[in-house]
Structure formats: C-alpha cells, structure tokens
Amino acid sequence: MQIQLINLKRQYESIKEEVDKEVLDVLSAGQYIMGKNVKEFEREVSEYIGTKHSVSVGNGTDALIIALKALGIGKGDEVITTPFTFFATAESISFVGATPVFVDVDINTFNIDPAKIEEKITDKTKAIMPVHIFGQPCDMDAINEIAKKHNLKVIEDACQAIGSEYKGKKAGSLSDIACFSFFPTKNLGCAGDGGMIVTNDYNLATVCRALRAHGSGADGQKAFNIINNIKEDAVEDNGTDNTVYNPLKYYNYLIGQNSRLDELQAAILRVKLRNLDIWNDARRKHARFYNEQLKDTNLAAPFEADNVKHVYHLYILQSDDRSKMVNYLKENGIATGVYYPIPLHLQKAYKDLGYKEGDLPNAEYLSHRTFAIPMFAELTDEEKEYIVDTIKKFGD
Known part of the structure; x- marks a missing residue:
C-alpha cells in the first residue's frame, strides 16, 4: 500500500x-x-x-x-x-x-x-x-x-x-x-x-x-x-x-x-x-484514532490544550530515532515529512543575528525529533489501520 x-x-x-x-x-x-x-x-x-x-x-x-x-x-x-x-x-x-x-x-x-x-x-x-x-x-x-x-x-x-x-x-x-x-x-x-x-x-x-x-x-x-x-x-x-x-x-x-x-x-x-468544517472535523477524528492506537508505543503523540480546537494541519509525532522511523515507514509505502529540521535561529540566513546551538533548547530538541504522518480528511479506515499497524511493528 x-x-x-x-x-x-x-x-x-x-x-x-x-x-x-x-x-x-x-x-x-x-x-x-x-x-x-x-x-x-x-x-x-x-x-x-x-x-x-x-x-x-x-x-x-x-x-x-x-x-x-x-x-x-x-x-x-x-x-x-x-x-x-x-x-x-x-x-x-x-x-x-x-x-x-x-x-x-x-x-x-x-x-x-x-x-x-x-x-x-x-x-x-x-x-x-x-x-x-x-x-x-x-x-x-x-x-x-x-x-x-x-x-x-x-x-x-x-x-x-x-x-x-x-x-x-x-x-x-x-x-x-x-x-x-x-x-x-x-x-x-x-x-x-x-x-x-x-x-x-x-x-x-x-x-x-x-x-x-x-x-x-x-x-x-x-x-x-x-x-x-x-x-x-x-x-x-x-x-x-x-x-x-x-x-x-x-x-x-x-x-x-x-x-x-x-x-x-x-x-x-x-x-x-463551505466544506472546511467538515474536513477539519474529519482531521480531528483521524487524530483521535492515531492518539488512541499509538498511545502504547514509544512515540510521543501531539498535545492538544484544553481551551483550543486543534485542526491538525499536520499530525506530528516525536521519535528518539526519527531517521530510522522515517526510513522504515518509507520502505512500507507510508509518506512522512520532517517539520522542521533546522529551527529558524540556526538557519544560515540568520547567521548574522548571532544565535548559537543551545540558545533555544526546546525548538532545537523538537527539530531533531518531530515528523508528520499522513493527515487529510479523505484518509480511509483501511489506510489508517495500515499506518498504525506498521508503526507498531517498528523494531520487531
């Protein structure tokens, strides 16, 4: 698939x-x-x-x-x-x-x-x-x-x-x-x-x-x-x-x-x-499915604050070994995306501002761990099941 x-x-x-x-x-x-x-x-x-x-x-x-x-x-x-x-x-x-x-x-x-x-x-x-x-x-x-x-x-x-x-x-x-x-x-x-x-x-x-x-x-x-x-x-x-x-x-x-x-x-x-709310509700439904199915894995799922409605433009996971996980998913036909591999303060375009590694530790930590898995309103149940089953088998 x-x-x-x-x-x-x-x-x-x-x-x-x-x-x-x-x-x-x-x-x-x-x-x-x-x-x-x-x-x-x-x-x-x-x-x-x-x-x-x-x-x-x-x-x-x-x-x-x-x-x-x-x-x-x-x-x-x-x-x-x-x-x-x-x-x-x-x-x-x-x-x-x-x-x-x-x-x-x-x-x-x-x-x-x-x-x-x-x-x-x-x-x-x-x-x-x-x-x-x-x-x-x-x-x-x-x-x-x-x-x-x-x-x-x-x-x-x-x-x-x-x-x-x-x-x-x-x-x-x-x-x-x-x-x-x-x-x-x-x-x-x-x-x-x-x-x-x-x-x-x-x-x-x-x-x-x-x-x-x-x-x-x-x-x-x-x-x-x-x-x-x-x-x-x-x-x-x-x-x-x-x-x-x-x-x-x-x-x-x-x-x-x-x-x-x-x-x-x-x-x-x-x-x-005219379809936006329907599509956003579908994204939220997909996110709830991912959250439930992946809660017992070693991946960190997205956090949603109590006072917000998150619309999951991207569904972001965190892994201690992102590169291996991303390559594994690719080998199994599941597309991923890395958001964002270099935080802005460390981009070469902003070298003149004088930031260095360690200045903004949370952003730097996340830049090494986060990646997205498929998220769009039209995802099928079969596709979602395949995604979570594949993730659960990582390392087997």
Whole structure:
C-alpha cells in the first residue's frame, strides 16, 4: 500500500462537479482580476472568522509582509516570533527591514512560550508574531496581555490554522491583524497560491488593500489620506473591470506591490470554504484514532490544550530515532515529512543575528525529533489501520 502525506486529487474528486462549474463560469465571464468571486470570498471569510474586514492577497508570505507594512513596521524595528515554524514567518519580518527576535517554544504545544516573551522586549520591539503551528492556536490571552502592557501590536500567523479555535473564537480574530495561506496543502487550499489578511481595524484593512495593488486607485487614495490624516473623500471605483481597463490604477499614492488573489482561485476557495468544517472535523477524528492506537508505543503523540480546537494541519509525532522511523515507514509505502529540521535561529540566513546551538533548547530538541504522518480528511479506515499497524511493528 502507498499512502501520501496528503492526497490533493482525492479532495478534488469529492467536489469536482461544483469546482469545475465555478471555474468554467469564471472563464466564460472574462473577468479574471478582482472580480465578484474575490469580493464574495472576502466577505465569506470575514463572516467565517468573525472579523470585520478581509483582504485577499497572492499568498501567505505576502499577507505577512503587507500586514507588517500596514502597521508601519520597518528598518530598525524588532518583531518577536517563534523559531519553530516555516521560514516565511521570519522572512517577512526581514523583508520589511525589521529584525526577527526569536523566543523559545512550549515543549508540549510547539507554540511560542508567552512566559519567555517579556525578557526579549526592547525599546525597538514593535510587535509580536505568534504562529499557530500545525493548526493549534497559541495562548493568545497571555500574548495579548503582554502586548497591551508594552504597547505592542500582535500579528497572528494563522497560515496553518484556519478553522481552529481558542476559547471558542476562531484563529484570526484574536489579534490586531492576522494572516492565512491558501497554499494547496493547507486545510483550506487553492489550486495554486493564495492568501488572506483579516482585521477588525478599518484603517489597517484599507492600507492593506492599497499595498496589495501598487498603492493605487481608490484604496490607494484612502490609505494615503489615512496615513497623512487628510480629511477628504476618495474617488470611488464604481465596479470597473479590473481585467481590461481601470483608469484609477494609474494614480499611485503609496509604494505597494502586486499581490492579488486570482478570480479563479477565489471561485475554488469559495467551494472549499463551505466544506472546511467538515474536513477539519474529519482531521480531528483521524487524530483521535492515531492518539488512541499509538498511545502504547514509544512515540510521543501531539498535545492538544484544553481551551483550543486543534485542526491538525499536520499530525506530528516525536521519535528518539526519527531517521530510522522515517526510513522504515518509507520502505512500507507510508509518506512522512520532517517539520522542521533546522529551527529558524540556526538557519544560515540568520547567521548574522548571532544565535548559537543551545540558545533555544526546546525548538532545537523538537527539530531533531518531530515528523508528520499522513493527515487529510479523505484518509480511509483501511489506510489508517495500515499506518498504525506498521508503526507498531517498528523494531520487531
């Protein structure tokens, strides 16, 4: 038996008829940039997450970069974040000219440890960027309390955690501004790249909309007025076809970038969003099965905090002999993934920051032990049984 880490074709087959119709409708309509599907998807995400504003962008990394820019974070500033995550988290901070300051993680949740944040705050610190790693929300009450005390902004990197909850509230609604990725392997993934910024702050949302499209048009003028405290009405974009010709885009007010979600991707994501809770519930069911079946092995299963709803973007195990376990599973047709083999503070790209081995021991410990086994909503009972039976035979 061959089992992929995630089977994207299987998910597509489950919604093929509806997705194909929506894609063909977009193609036949001839409006491919910032059309009705983008607008409706943004509205639907806001409704789902529980925020007032959603701003779609080209990918999750751009979402983080634009959110940082909208907050005015740049050269000379510091942003506190986790070393145990995908590189884009820290990369976005560096990209705007700021410096990532790494704080070690909680050994159980793998998320940034709030108890270790305050000691890293300096007069250069402008924000905290927690990551809801693998689909489990951080301890946001503690993080927000620290941020409020020190007058800092909080940016949720929720790229792996759409649909997860902290004390009954959706990830993305727990901070000043939050970012999602719709990379195909995410719990809500498109057929390419895509991302989203969500916030309750009208001014932040307006600046983000301007920055995603060259700082131009009505959004650019509104953002310029906000930043410069100018009280005047902007020229409105009255439904101009952005695909062919929009005269307002030739009036630029800010230095932005080109980071728009395609109309085709928005159409696909609208279909998938309607299925997200069903798929996340299936992931949680699979995780409970794994937990029960593997509890008597020498592998450490994921920890789920009492006050969260974990959506298991990845199901992460820990092994004292990861390389042998991973090779053994591969030999038996079971795909795995190592997340993350090198914590960010030890990446060569951040050599100049001066971190060394032993500085952040929990992240380093996990980087040598953690690996993922197959996790996607469409896993069959037969596949799950084969996976756990194979794991139990390791070392026989």
